[in-house]
Amino acid sequence: MDELLEQFLIEGPEQVQQAGEALLALEARPEDAALVDQAFRAIHTLKGSVGLFDLPAMAEVLHVAEDLLGARRDGRLTLSRAATDVLIAATGQTERWLDALRVTGGALPDDAGDVARALSQRLRGFLVPGTPVAGADNGRVEAALSDTHWVESLFREQASDAARHSVVTALRYTPDAGCYFRGEDPIALARAVPDLLAFRVFRRPDAPPASDAYDPYACDLVVELLSAAPVEAVKVPFRFMPDQIQVLSWSPPSPGPSIGPSPTGLEGPRGLRVDASRVDTLVALVDELVVAKNALADLAARMADGLAPDVAARIMGDRQAMLDRLIGRLHRTVTDIRLVPVLPLLRRFPRMVREMAAAIGKEADLVVDGQEVQADKGIVEGLFEPLTHLLRNAVDHGVEPAAERVAAGKPERARIGLTVGREGDRMVIEVTDDGRGMDPDRIRRTAAARGVVPAATLAELPDDQVLDLVFRPGFSTAEAVTVLSGRGVGMDAVRAAVGRLGGGVGLRSTVGAGTTVRLTLPMNLVLTKVLVVSVGDDRYGLPLDGVIETVRVTRDRVLPIRAGRAFVLRDTAVPLLALSDLLDQPADDVREGEAVRAVIVRVDGALLAVEVGTFLGRHDVVLRPMAGLLAAMPGLLGTTLLGDGGLLMVLDLPGLIAALHRDGDRLGGGRP
Structure with missing residues (x-):
């Protein structure tokens, strides 16, 4: 990725954040000139940065947003609630485009042009009321472009599915009062629009009161609809009455990111601003580590020349103590560097x-x-x-x-x-x-x-x-x-x-x-204490803060209960599950007279015991969260490396048990 673009993707979200905060605050303090200046400067900076790249869609939206804020800044207009809404929508769309640029390495989505035109039209509507809608050149818009409240109302009432589309087409059809005499059916005509998302029919506001004599030969209806089809396809059924329709492209408000990874976790280069003093500390530590490495090389050479084992052991202990101190300081320094x-x-x-x-x-x-x-x-x-x-x-x-x-x-x-x-x-x-x-x-x-x-x-x-x-x-x-x-x-x-x-x-x-x-x-990736246990030939880690205690129970105290097992611990019946069952692995071979080893955990307020093979000790580890496809797998907290180089998977026992229960197994223990 180009270095200039990388820098823009670091600074761009900050400018979007500044603009969004100022616009939200303007709703409560619409006369605050300082907030207008803050929003204007942020949008102006964004527009200038975008001009360095071939991003016409983003540049178009930011240019019109800057014009609108500039007009408010100069006192040429006031920002209505509706205008602020569209400006906030523009900053939100800019943020989504920045996320897309980070993923693609510099390309906007295929629908960016359509989205930009829709947003720009809505923004221009507050600068020049009554401007014709692009794509509706066969007829004039009945209301100013800023009048999108009917679209938003229709979306809220009926068209939740429209949120899946970046742009939809909105149409308001006001049939001629004499359309019945020409054999026209306004409802059927509107129903002919493809890919309908919402449909609403009501009487015109200027229609005579319902208490007056009803004229069955006069049409006083208004039809409003939303469609996923493009503007030209929506206009086809109304090609003979272009003066009776209002058509516009509209971007539904996003309900927020869908379930899944954070936009900040998207693949691609990610920036991290670091204080220079922290980098200097890190460099100094690296220098000391180089000295420690050379000291080990010197010790190895002396041992090859016949250094006495007891002397070598003492020197090795001193070198190890020095490395422990340096690695501890290095860990703290790197941890501090990652703090945001x-x-x-x-x-x-x-x-x-x-x-x-x-x-x-x-x-x-x-x-x-x-x-x-x-x-x-x-x-x-x-x-x-x-x-x-x-x-x-x-x-x-x-x-x-x-x-x-x-x-x-x-x-x-x-x-x-x-x-x-x-x-x-x-x-x-x-x-x-x-x-x-x-x-x-x-x-x-x-x-x-x-x-x-x-x-x-x-x-x-x-x-x-x-x-x-x-x-x-x-x-x-x-x-x-x-x-x-x-x-x-x-x-x-x-x-x-x-x-x-x-x-x-x-x-x-x-x-x-x-x-x-x-x-x-x-606050940071600190060392986590885990209990290492075995299941067959495999080792697993259990976070110690989730383990209430470990127990050894003679097998004659373990009793079958329905499809599972249980034992009594201090006058309390505790269900017993097997970790091998939870992991769907072969159970350990049981020797005659060998006690059951188990950890006691609490799930949904109740005590449960989980049988393991052996206890292998406690360790301080740096836990790395799961990534990729494994990130969504229940029961796995992360991984770490042991001193012998082996990979240790750290388990979430309550999550494993909940997954077993969700799959239809009984919580009483074992598999039915």
Whole structure:
């Protein structure tokens, strides 16, 4: 990739972020000239940078956005809410194009031209009201280009599928009052449009009141529709009445990234700005390591010349101690180099939340706040996916529609909070909303109806453990599938993604007052303590912070229960699973009189024992998260290298057990 383009892909997202933050703040302070200047400078800088490359689509959108902000800056016009909406959509599209450039190495998607024309038309509509829509030269647009509220309303009401398309065609058809006399059927005509996504019919606003005498020979209808077909194909049924239609290309607001990798995790070159003093420290450490390496070479030469073994052993111990100190300092220095601030990532979400809410007809503001916490770059990038899930759930399930909020005595516009802080050596991120909260009784009914947990067990579970059921794979209380959620995917993905980063998720909620989801994560890739166990000839690691204790149980204490096994531990019956069953591997050979070795873990509030072959010791390791196809595999936290060069897979036992349960096996242990 060209060095100039690499630098642009580092600085471009920062300019987009500055413009987006200023535009969002302008909604609350529309007369703030400083915010207008900030947005204008960011867009102007972006446009100038884009001019260095062959990116006409991006340049066109940024040029018109700059013109619009320039007109507001000079006092030639005021920015309406609708104009700000389109400017925010333009910054969001610019961000998506930057992500695409990072993947392709410098090429925009094939539909970039269509998307740019649609956005540019909408922006120009606020500069020159009444401008004809491109592609509709056979007729004049009945309303100014800025009048897209009817399109947005139709999208929210009917066309959630339209969000899958980068551009759709919107058409408003106002038939002539005498069309019935000519044998025309306006509804059938509109239904002939290909690839319909939404369809709405209503009476014209200027039609006589319904109480007046009805004229069956006069048409007073208006038809509005959305189609996935291009403009020219949509216009075909109306080729004989071009003066009765309004046609425009329109970009649906994005509900946020789909389930999957973060845009910051896309393949391709990624930049990291590093303070020069940290690089200087790293260089100095490398110099000292070179000295330590030469000292080992000198020792090897002296041993070859007959150095006494006891003297050689003492010198080797001194050299090893020096290497330990240097490697420890090197690890800390490299860890510090990878630290990046978390708040810039969080500030990407207000625009996304705004678009999510608009897509389903709600109003919500995201307030980002917190300390200047720094964390490892890999951890910060890995947060994008789980936070997107949480914010999507807060908008769709958490906050109520405006009418319901007003009836409950709440502000019409919902408030969602996203804060970051630190507790000791851990980072804490909280997502809060002031919505309807989560009803434990409703979760109990849903869990019982779906057979997630037996009804008798549900009745005995305390409310906090009932709330934890929402993290079960596929569990959802949504009554309908929407453009944002309701497909049974979300909270389990949050827990899995945070778990891969070495963190945990907590949840608390109050009915009628709102919900808070709390993420606790490490600040950097610190050393993790693992218990190494064997299954047959293979070795696996278990995070020690998830192991309550290890036990040895004589086999006569292990009793069969239904399809599984259990034993009594301190007056408590504990189900016993076999790690070989969880991993679908052959079990270890059992010797006569040999005790069962097991680790005790807690899953969904209950104690479970997992049988292993042998305990091989405890180790401090640097855990590397899974990548590629294995990233989505349940039960795997990551990998590390052992001192003998062997690869150790670190397991997530609760995740493995949940996957077994989801596949239809009994939680009582073993395979049925």
